[in-house]
Amino acid sequence: MSKYRFSLSGADARREGVIESDSFRAAVDALGEQVSVHTGDLLEIGVNGFPPARYQCVGEIQSLPVWMPARSLAA
16 A cells, blocks of 8 residues: 655645545545545645646545646746
8 A cells, every 4th residue: 555645735724744545636526525525626646756646625525525637836
């Protein structure tokens, strides 16, 4: 199992932590089941040694968040 570090930022709070999973997709799905996610929240998730992937919650389907790649910030 891999350890994925995550940061979830919303209008009200910011949460950080580690989630263990066999795959990246399973880690993102498990995070959506374990942590309260709302439309507009930003997720950064990845493994040590690599830059994190950035996603934004754009809604939900069957009580699970729908993630889209977050737009990059201009330099």
